Each structure stands twice: as structure tokens, then as C-alpha cells.
Amino acid sequence: MPELPDVQVLKQYLDATSLHQQIETVEVHSQQMLEGLDAQQLRDRLQDRAFAGTRRHGKYLFVELDGGDWLVLHFGMTGDLKYYKNVDKEPEYDQILFRFANGYQLAYIMPRKLGEVRVVDQPETLIEEKELGPDVLADDFDFQTFRQILEGRRGMIKSRLMDQHIMAGIGNVYSDEILFQAGVYPRTHVKDLDTDTLGQVFDCMKEVLHVAIEHRAEPEEFPDDYLTQYRHSDHDCPKCGGPIERIEVAGRAGYFCPRCQKKEG
DNA sequence: AATATTGTTCAGCA
DNA sequence: GTGCTGAACAATAT
DSSP: OEEEEEEEEHHHHHHHSSTTBEEEEEEOOOOTTSSSSSSSHHHHTTTTTTTEEEEEETTEEEEEEEEOOEEEEEEETOOEEEOOGGGOOOTTTTTEEEEETOOOOEEETTTTTTOOOEEEOOHHHHHHHHOOBTTTSTTTTTTHHHHHHHHOOOBBBBHTTTTTSSBBOOOOOHHHHHHHHTTBBBHHHHHHGOOHHHHHHHHHHHHHHHHHHHHTTTGGGTTOOOOOSSSSSSOOOOOOOBEEEEEEETTTTEOOOTTTTOOOO
16 A cells, blocks of 8 residues: 555665666566556666665655656555565566666566556656645645645545645545544545644644654554554454444545544534 | 455546 | 546456
């Protein structure tokens, strides 16, 4: 479930393993995720160059090439990265392989092939093209910004949190966790949230995302009162012990506790 | 064997 | 313009 925290962990992983090594070749097992260029063109753009650094915006990871271009990686719903040397460590569903001069390789893993890989001149090019809102963990994304973005907007808070066009990074799973920690019913309309409650949502958003990153985005390691690791089982609410309910919001399954998340704002 | 997932995009509609 | 719904995309686990 690569949402912001997952992508941030992947960024740290790539930083720790794959920077400043000469790329010998790029092996493309499926072209399906390539956007705007084919396998040969991708190889030509990357060969004999090195990854120089990374940036993240929302759920997108940007990898700077030492020649100036940027590789864009989106992980869809099932994407992952793995850095390894020996064939016995080779992961399944490695759709694109970046082979380095030191014998190691970085695999772009994507079992369900709904991802995106491309090359742009600047991250801003992609951000503008996709019309992405500001990254919710950016330093200048403060409560003022959050409130202004939501001001005058219609619809339900869960939908707006997941709207990449107004703010980027939050998906289905973390929107549920944020609203659970904030004690806000997912279907509450934005216009019905008073300033205090909105502040609560904002604080929980920053908190949940930071905590998730600290725990390497692995739900099993999250604090005991987090909902994420229980959202699929028939587990009771980790805060009050009551039953967890499932609802449809914006065409997706949302999980919440009716006792802890009251319907008024 | 049908169904639920996960994110993005787009068409159609209120 | 805004937002919702449903479909499409892929492939797997249950």
C-alpha cells in the first residue's frame, strides 16, 4: 500500500543502497509501466550514469541522475524496491532491474503492474502535469495551509484527505488511521468541521505519518492503539474494544469505530 | 468461484 | 468549476 509513509521508506532505502554507482544496464521485463518512453530509450537515458539523490512528493519518488534528468517512480498499489546481489535473492515480479557496476541491482517490483516509470527534466514538470497539491509533510504545509485548502470545499473529509489534487500523499489506509486517531467520522462533511476539530485532524495527520515512517511503514510495528493492522480482520477497536465497521467512501472501503469516531464535528 | 484490494484517470451526471 | 459514482487497468489472496 504505497502511500506517503511507504514511499518515504522506499526513498530512504534507495538512498542507503543505490546512490553514486554506475548503472551498467537497465533490464525491462514489462514495458507496461513505462510512460512516454520504451525500454531502449530508458536504457539509453540511464546507462553509464548514476543516481545522485532523491526527492519525494506525495506518493511519487524522484531519483536524480548525475546528468540532470530525473527518474520518476510511482508504486501504484503493489510496488516495492529491493536491492540485492545474488540470484537466489531475486524477487518475484521484478518488472524493471537497474544493474550497477558493483554487481548489485535494484529491482522495481510490481506484481499488479499498475505503476508508472518515466523520465522528466525536473520533478516540477511531473507535479504540474499531474496537478498535484502540496506534499502534506512539507515543512511549509502548516495548519494555515491545510485550512485554506479545505476552505469552501464540499464533500467528505476522508475524500478530501485522499484528493491528490489538493494535497498529496494520503491514500485509503492512512486516511482511515488519521481520522481514527482524530476521532472524526470519515463521512463528516468538511464544512461541518469546526476549527478545533480541523486542528485535531491536522495534528493527527502529521503525527500518524511521522509515526508510520518511524516504524518503517510496517503496520505490525505501529503503536497498540493504531487501527491499521486491524482494519482487515474482525478485530475489535484497539481504543474502546467495540466493533470496527466498514463503510464505502469515495468508492473505497473505509474502516472506522462508531464509538470513537462520532458523527458531529 | 466470486470478491475484495490497492491508486489513478476518465466519462457521465447532479 | 466541484464532487460523486462507476468503470477500467492487473493480478493475486481469500
